[in-house]
Amino acid sequence: MKVNGLTQLLDAVAQVFSAGGALSLAEPAFLPRSGQTRMALAVAQAIEECDVLVVEAGTGVGKTYAYLVPALLSGQRVLVSTATKALQDQLFARDLPRLVHGLGLPLRMARLKGRASYLCIERLERVRQGRTAPQDPQVLRTVADVERWARITRTGDLAEMTALDERSPAVPLVTSTKDNCLGSDCPHWQACHVNLARQQALEADVVVVNHHLLFADLDVRDSGMANLLPNTGVVVVDEAHQLNDVGVQFAGEALSSQQLVGYARDALRLTQEHARGMADWLVLCATVEQAMRELRLQAGKPTVGGRLPWQGITPQGVDGAKWRAALVRLGQSLRALLKPLAVMEAMATELQRLYERGVELLARLARFAAPADDDCVRWLEVGAQHLRMLESPLSIARIMQQRLLQRTLDNDVNNESEDHNTSERKAWIFTSATLGNDARLSWFTDSCGLRGAKVLQVESPFDYHHQAGVYVPQPFAAAGSVQHSLQVAQLVLDAAQRIGGRTLVLTTTLKALHAISESLRSALGLFADLDVLVQGEAPKLALIQRFMAAGVSQSPQPRGAILVASATFWEGVDLPGDLLQLVVIDKLPFPPPDDPLVEARSRQLERVGRTAFHDYMIPEAALALKQGAGRLIRSESDRGVLVICDSRLVSMGYGGQLMAALPPMRVLGSLSEFEEALEQLAAARGQGKR
Known part of the structure; x- marks a missing residue:
């Protein structure tokens, strides 16, 4: 119409x-x-x-x-x-x-x-037949659950399996990628959920x-x-x-050890099926894997954050000569594998795809062997057993x-x-x-x-001045210090006990997340009337559901909940009504200055005479702070308190700019005003009204 x-x-x-x-x-x-x-x-x-x-x-x-x-x-x-x-x-x-x-x-x-969100019928069948059988019993059980669900699903969307964690190692076994999809040659092409x-x-x-x-x-x-x-x-x-x-993730380039090792293993499997004996495939593929392991060793031990800036030819902190030599050996081993494939690709469609995939990986490797473009940032992500080379605009x-x-x-x-x-x-x-x-x-x-x-x-239609207050505790330990997380945990504990849980703690680092949650659990013990839910211990949706269930419990002795989280919980969390009444932010969410992308954007601003802190750091922090604060008031009837445990908000000149980014909540200027606001929340809920 x-x-x-x-x-x-x-x-x-x-x-x-x-x-x-x-x-x-x-x-x-x-x-x-x-x-x-x-x-x-x-x-x-x-x-x-x-x-x-x-x-x-x-x-x-x-x-x-x-x-x-x-x-x-x-x-x-x-x-x-x-x-x-x-x-x-x-x-x-x-x-x-x-x-x-x-x-x-x-x-x-x-x-x-x-495509990674949909079940691949062919990949599941390969697991069922033992061609890509996992060894972990837990993974096998998860694949069995997927197999039972596969018989009844119409869409193949793995989100239908609410108990399946998207981080499960079973997921890549039963889904396809562009690299391993068989395309129109797949026997399940007509029934393919992606198609x-x-x-x-x-x-x-x-x-x-x-x-x-x-x-x-x-x-x-x-x-x-x-x-x-x-x-x-x-x-x-x-x-x-x-x-x-x-x-910027999709506009850049990425090459990982998983991609290269996965390619070598796929190459060995496919050449054994379609070109057995026509080259020493076992040695060629093993050489690629060994060269990849050597490159990973040259990257050294994982650092805090796991990211190494990469401004020149070599990542920061890595021996330049050894890194380049390992990179060259990896390129040579990949090229050696591609040489016999080039004359055999016409023998089978799968070999043709394998060859094209290898050529693409070799081209990416060559890009990372050359200097990055001026308008791009490059960095190396180093894990315990893997690495990723990344470049983004x-x-x-x-x-x-x-x-x-x-x-x-x-x-x-x-x-x-x-x-x-x-x-x-x-x-x-x-x-x-x-x-x-x-x-x-x-x-x-x-x-x-x-x-x-x-x-x-x-503008929002909410009456923020009437519905919410913002409190900056003073004095308070310096943000980032050992005492800071302990003081945040103590404040959260005291406040959450007054209002029966209903508290969301948003941290800016995983280190703070662990320190605050451990301190809370230590203080509460096993039999307290408050549960401490922690990001990472269950999928996000499961944690939110448990938090909501605690907020609506009608039992004689209801258990409230404190949810301690970081990252994705700063946004996309909608808990209206009495479910959430206190949001605590541990410190101002400035971008991490040692992040390669942050460093590059800062350098770009300074090259043109601008100040990275005022023109980049503060606006980024203001938007993140606004997102976090937005978790508190979700409807016209909501009431709550926002606590920001960072004294810089009132002691530094830029604090006013960050406060102005928040919704126009009333300011709670003292501990007594904060405690009074909490008592009003508890009393209003006890009377069955807002």
Whole structure:
């Protein structure tokens, strides 16, 4: 159903969001919000004008419906990209069906993920037949669970197996990669879950993907996106603040020891099947593995963080002559394996693919043997038994302009010529709750090459001053000191006991995460009325479910919960109501200065006369702080307290800039005010009201 013309689309969108509109009829809890309507109308206009729009929509605006309603009513084919597969599943399984039903639109919807998310029938069969049999009994049990599920699944999406940890070593055994996929020669080609998912996406009116998949076809991966984008009229990038970080991963180069060792082992298996006796394959493949092990040894022991800067020919701290010699030996051994393959590739399709894969790996190795480009950053990741060589651009601005926006729009976003055929163009909508701290949202638009885009900022409808308070404890141990984590743990313990758990602790390092969680558990013992949940001890979803269950327990002696987490828990965690009432951030989330990407971006700014700390570090910390604080207030009825255990927020000159990035919560200026706020939370819950 297409609404013809801008005026008609604007009128239709306004009607949907009105007090008596389709949303109020479909969802009894819906209330018209001026900010949501304003965003929806701006999206409608961008769609009709095939424009690029960047929208920062504060928590509670309802941005999902604000972009979906005009996109669906436009009659255009819609592609929505989210930050994670979990958000992708939520959008596809909950938000879209509700809205499509409420609007009465007969639209076909599809969800498309990368091939690693789908069961590979051929790979599972290989495991079943013992051709790639794992030795670990736990892995075997997991594969058996996958096999039972494989008999009933229609989609092959491993996310259906909620008990399967995506980090399980069983996952790569039952999924495919571009390198080991047999393509059309696979005996299960017609039933392939990846192929079926891509076909459904090509036939759908609305397709939900994730950012990794959106960028995947910029690299050598075959994602299926190349066929989707040209036929899409509207592209929405939700949680767009993650776009640059995801994009630089795919726009760069990577070569790992796992890739090279895996190639050598695949080569031995395939040559034994198709070219046995035609070369000394065992020696050739073993030589590649041995050369890879020698290169790993030259990288030395893993460092804290595991990343070595790589500005010149050799990674920092590595013996240059020995490193280059090992790199040369690895290249020679790989070339020696490819030489007999080159004359035998026509014997079998699998040998042809094997040869092409080896040529690509050799080309990547040659790139890492040469100096990096000036606009790239290179580093080495060193693990206990593996290494990865990585190179990335400092931002995706050029990539967005030249390889994504320009390719699909067939036009530069800043080109306003009237001669372009708008039927070949598409609307791009980028949105998130945190995109910058200035009117241009330059933190996001500069890094993503969107300086010419239209920008809209929609404030959160929440009454933060009434609903939440922010407390910076003073005096407090210096951030990063041994005493700091112990003091954070003590503060958390005292506060969580007052309110019955309902506490999320966000740390900036894994070291702090372990120190705080261990201190809490030591103080509480085994039989306390508070559980301490720790990131890494279970999948993220399982931890959140356990935290929620503790918050709604109706037992005579309910056990509350404290969740101590880092990294991904700073965003994408939605715990409304009484479930979460206290968020504690251990220290200001400045980017790690020894991170190679951070170092390179800092050097780039200083080369042009700017200050890395003020122009890069502070804006990055402000956005991260805003994301973490956003976990606290998720609805109009929420109440809570945010604690930031870093005295620099009030003692340093830049503290005011970081405080300004937070939602406008009331400031709790003393310990007594903090304790009073906690007592009010406990009392309100005890009375059964907010």
